[in-house]
Amino acid sequence: MAAVRGWDAFAAVEAEVRAMVEDPRWQGLPTPARGQALCAMTLVTPDGGRWLFGAHARWYLHDPVDGRWHLAAPPRGCETRRPAHRAQPPAPLPHLLPGPADFTGLYGSTQAFIGPDVHPDLTEEVRVLLRAMGRKSETDFPLSAFAEVFADDVPGTVAAIWGTIMWCAHAPAFDGNERLITIFGEYLRHPLPGDEWVRWLSTPPLTDLAALYAERVRADAPRSALRLLALMADTAQILAADARFSPRATALLAMLEPALARPGLDDAAAREDDLAVRQAWLSRCPPRFGRWLLRETDRGTDFRHTVYDLVEALAFTTDPPRAAASFLTDLPGAGERLHTWLDHRVRHAYTDLTRHVAAYGENTEPDGFAVPAFLWDGPTGGWPNRATAPATARGVVVAPPDRESAASVLGAAYASALAWCGLVGAEVPADGFAGARAIVRRLVHERDDH
Structure with missing residues (x-):
């Protein structure tokens, strides 16, 4: 293959691989055959780098020292070529082979919440939800998680909204004046970390959200438990309109909706422990969201x-x-x-x-x-x-x-x-x-x- 501009070559291979993987016959091929077919589309850059488009619809770079394929964003705008067949690198391991689900997931945005604001309509929807849920009783909805964030008299309903926002955010660094965060001000135990410009926040584990629900099940309060699940789902539904939230918000909805449709679905797991609830939720998430759950699984x-x-x-x-x-x-x-x-x-x-x-x-x-x-x-x-x-x-x-x-x-x-x-x-x-x-x-x- 003659050398071509990098963007054209990488984009062309991405399209070829997508078409190949979406062919119904792809999954029926033996693993070695799929690996060889993928290797036939390897690209070589002028520095000798060998590039393969694989799992998660992402590129992998062959390391000539350790012989492994590493996740690596490809260069754009440089010349590339297809190598001669005899120069092909080893076939990728099975977990690097793409499947149809790799091309159906959401891509989202890596932007932080500094600069481009969260849309006012989205913020207002969350504010209305928060105002209603902030009036709930802390006795009916205790803070079984996020107690380090909120004051003792704050109900778990507030924590459910907060935890959903933080879990769904790709990069929870927020403008200090971002209303989506400041609406929680009256409930906080301490000022949020950061300064007047930025609030540097962390992503909670999915177990924290599961704990809010599981505690209510173990307390024999199934209606409260269901209310918390619905609140998390309502919040995720609102957040899905922003690309910085949408992949994980949609994934969370996929995990929670079966339990909302079948009350009691996760009760046995909840009576075991919070980790069992987390595992039940993760097991229901469609493969297309796998990349967005890696911080929970890998x-x-x-x-x-x-x-x-x-x-x-x-x-x-x-x-x-x-x-x-x-x-x-x-x-x-x-x-x-x-x-x-x-x-x-x-x-x-x-x-x-x-x-x-x-x-x-x-x-x-x-x-x-x-x-x-x-x-x-x-x-x-x-x-x-x-x-x-x-x-x-x-x-x-x-x-x-x-x-x-x-x-x-x-x-x-x-x-x-x-x-x-x-x-x-x-x-x-x-x-x-x-x-x-x-x-x-x-x-x-x-x-x-x-």
């Missing part, structure tokens, strides 16, 4: 997907893998532990950057944002004397061209940091992460809440 793969999103969000830079590695240096307790989770392009960039961070430290911006020295360039920061900085230490300019791009980078960077903390059990800093805070600087002067 934290390592979930982290790899968030890094993929981060590289894609940084496509406007001159070197997206290196720009992504800049943000990954924020991750607590990473170092060499991080290497196994990255494709070799991002891994090599991360190694270079961390070596020079140790040698040169950080640069603190005049307004107080601590920014990694390699992340910014030009008048907003960077090396004191960039001309004399080592070549490997010279960073990639991260200057999003518009508000939407900046929000996408911020969300992808924060989601990857949360995924890493969940993977290794690290604490999420109350003031966020340096790279994400630096992106906030690009957005605070373009806020929507006039």
